[in-house]
Amino acid sequence: MSGRRSSSLRQSLSGWLWVAPTLLFLFFFVYGPAFANIVYSLFSFSAMSQKMDFVGLANYFELSADPLFQTGLINNIIYALISVFFQVAVALTLAAVLESKVFPTFAANGFRTMLFLPSILPVVVVGLIWQILLAPAIGLLDQALWELGLGAWSRAWLGDPDTAIYTIIMVSQWQWTGYIMALFMVAIRAIPRDLYEAMELEGACGPRIFFHLTVPGARETILIVTIITILGSLKVFDIVWVMTAGGPNHSSEVLGTLMYRAAFRDDMIGYSSTIATVIFFIALTIGVVQIKLQKDQ
Amino acid sequence: MADATVAANQLPRERNFADARGILNRIMLWIAFLTLSLACIYPMIWLFLNGFKSTNELFQSSWGIPQVWRWENFTTAWNYGISRYLLNSVIVAVATVATELILASMAAYALVTMEFKGKFVIYMGILGGMILPPEVSLFPLFKVMAATDLYNTYFALILPNVAFGLPFTTFLIRAYMVGIPQDLREAALMEGASEGMIFRSIYLPLCRPVLAAAGLIAAMRTWNEFIFALTFVESESVKTVTIGIMSFAVALRADYGVMMAGLALSILPILATFLILQRQFIGGLTQGAVK
Numbered sequence: 001m002s003g004r005r006s007s008s009l010r011q012s013l014s015g016w017l018w019v020a021p022t023l024l025f026l027f028f029f030v031y032g033p034a035f036a037n038i039v040y041s042l043f044s045f046s047a048m049s050q051k052m053d054f055v056g057l058a059n060y061f062e063l064s065a066d067p068l069f070q071t072g073l074i075n076n077i078i079y080a081l082i083s084v085f086f087q088v089a090v091a092l093t094l095a096a097v098l099e100s101k102v103f104p105t106f107a108a109n110g111f112r113t114m115l116f117l118p119s120i121l122p123v124v125v126v127g128l129i130w131q132i133l134l135a136p137a138i139g140l141l142d143q144a145l146w147e148l149g150l151g152a153w154s155r156a157w158l159g160d161p162d163t164a165i166y167t168i169i170m171v172s173q174w175q176w177t178g179y180i181m182a183l184f185m186v187a188i189r190a191i192p193r194d195l196y197e198a199m200e201l202e203g204a205c206g207p208r209i210f211f212h213l214t215v216p217g218a219r220e221t222i223l224i225v226t227i228i229t230i231l232g233s234l235k236v237f238d239i240v241w242v243m244t245a246g247g248p249n250h251s252s253e254v255l256g257t258l259m260y261r262a263a264f265r266d267d268m269i270g271y272s273s274t275i276a277t278v279i280f281f282i283a284l285t286i287g288v289v290q291i292k293l294q295k296d297q
Numbered sequence: 298m299a300d301a302t303v304a305a306n307q308l309p310r311e312r313n314f315a316d317a318r319g320i321l322n323r324i325m326l327w328i329a330f331l332t333l334s335l336a337c338i339y340p341m342i343w344l345f346l347n348g349f350k351s352t353n354e355l356f357q358s359s360w361g362i363p364q365v366w367r368w369e370n371f372t373t374a375w376n377y378g379i380s381r382y383l384l385n386s387v388i389v390a391v392a393t394v395a396t397e398l399i400l401a402s403m404a405a406y407a408l409v410t411m412e413f414k415g416k417f418v419i420y421m422g423i424l425g426g427m428i429l430p431p432e433v434s435l436f437p438l439f440k441v442m443a444a445t446d447l448y449n450t451y452f453a454l455i456l457p458n459v460a461f462g463l464p465f466t467t468f469l470i471r472a473y474m475v476g477i478p479q480d481l482r483e484a485a486l487m488e489g490a491s492e493g494m495i496f497r498s499i500y501l502p503l504c505r506p507v508l509a510a511a512g513l514i515a516a517m518r519t520w521n522e523f524i525f526a527l528t529f530v531e532s533e534s535v536k537t538v539t540i541g542i543m544s545f546a547v548a549l550r551a552d553y554g555v556m557m558a559g560l561a562l563s564i565l566p567i568l569a570t571f572l573i574l575q576r577q578f579i580g581g582l583t584q585g586a587v588k
């Protein structure tokens with residue numbers, strides 16, 4: 001692996017050939033289109049016409065004044081905050097409990113499997129199942145509330161502008177918390193066992209061990225999970241599109257749904273590309289932050 | 298002295314108290330985890346049970362066991378298109394995973410074993426693809442698909458799926474190949490083996506564990522892929538499960554029993570695989586994800 005500086009052209013050629021297919025795929029389907037997208041954001045045009053009007057940054061000005069864009073961005077941020085709480089704080093706590101040997105092995109394994117289960121389902125199916133579960137009258141949640149005498153709390157969770165986005169976010173937590181928990185269990189297992197035994201001998205209780213040993217020990221995983229969770233929340237599309245498509249009355253709109261609707265429903269390609277470009281720069285910033293943080297470790 | 302006796306007297310009582318608290322804690326934890334587990338699996342049980350009901354029965358009692366087990370709901374759903382969607386998903390997933398594993402391990406092999414100009418930049422270029430969300434390329438890709446007749450074919454799904462999966466897969470396989478001793482390759486080169494032979498008969502067999510994990514991750518990602526399927530195909534004969542199930546659910550809005558039977562069928566293959574291979578599944582899906 002010693003960096004040999006004198007790699008001749010002939011030598012390079014064989015290396016290039018081996019990576020060429022991957023690079024071509026990336027060029028044609030990832031980078032090329034992403035670049036085209038940025039260019040499109042400077043034009044105003046429709047999908048069917050050949051005519052593209054150059055408008056400079058007008059799309060960006062229009063976007064920054066668009067109240068829907070603000071709703072979407074705020075929803076993305078709420079999505080990220082709630083997700084980080086559940087998928088970092090809650091998932092790590094659950095993982096610590098399962099790894100702390102309070103349960104017999106078979107029970108800990110069983111719990112892990114059951115909590116992990118929702119993460120293997122397609123997001124679409126999860127969205128559709130919960131749509132029925134949350135529907136008034138036949139939905140499980142509604143019936144449970146009536147049975148418990150809490151009928152007054154019953155509402156159309158997805159049909160109410162006040163609750164739609166939060167309902168979607170909670171469904172998403174239902175799906176992913178168990179998966180992140182399993183990731184944390186792997187991280188906790190990498191912390192030397194004798195450190196735990198030493199703390200237990202000193203008579204330290206669960207929460208103390210958690211904050212003094214588990215949290216610092218799993219720090220790197222916590223950092224990465226936080227970043228992927230934020231990134232995932234900012235580019236979320238499918239669960240929202242399936243459950244509400246941004247409604248009712250645009251209350252659960254996120255950047256992804258705004259972008260999709262602008263392109264494939266309203267035929268405002270330039271405007272849609274502008275939203276996509278904003279998503280791109282947000283993702284890029286988070287990606288750069290991640291690389292910086294990981295280098296510091 | 299006096300202090301010592303007091304301490305000795307108190308100790309057992311304190312211990313009893315601590316034990317009682319420990320047991321109480323334990324009970325609380327059991328209740329908490331049982332509730333969470335139930336919350337995670339009950340929606341699926343509910344789905345399967347309600348798949349057997351008629352719409353009327355469903356409205357009357359969506360909690361209960363079906364009065365009559367209507368297996369015909371499942372056959373109706375299967376023939377209504379679910380079978381076709383599942384088949385399409387299998388075709389797209391197999392083609393995507395195979396292509397992705399071959400190309401990614403080739404790239405990883407070169408990045409690990411060979412010296413060539415621009416290697417670092419190329420590696421960064423491959424990794425950079427991980428940051429880009431598919432949304433950003435969506436409309437330009439749609440235009441390409443429409444212009445090249447790829448639109449509404451399996452290729453419209455396979456090609457972008459491969460492209461967006463390659464960065465992570467290459468990264469995973471490369472990280473594993475770095476651990477394979479270089480002298481194996483050098484010895485084989487001395488004996489006149491070609492790079493292709495070394496790749497196929499030394500590196501690929503040694504990489505079997507990482508190929509399995511990367512393949513599983515790629516398969517899950519492709520199976521659940523949504524936005525390309527929503528945008529690049531439109532006919533029933535090409536739709537994958539994720540999109541097919543949506544049109545299925547819309548078409549059967551009035552017949553909840555059959556609709557839920559269809560939803561249940563659509564997740565049955567993946568659920569069964571998971572339950573049979575849970576250890577490998579959880580291991581594979583968590584292994585590479587955080588690195």
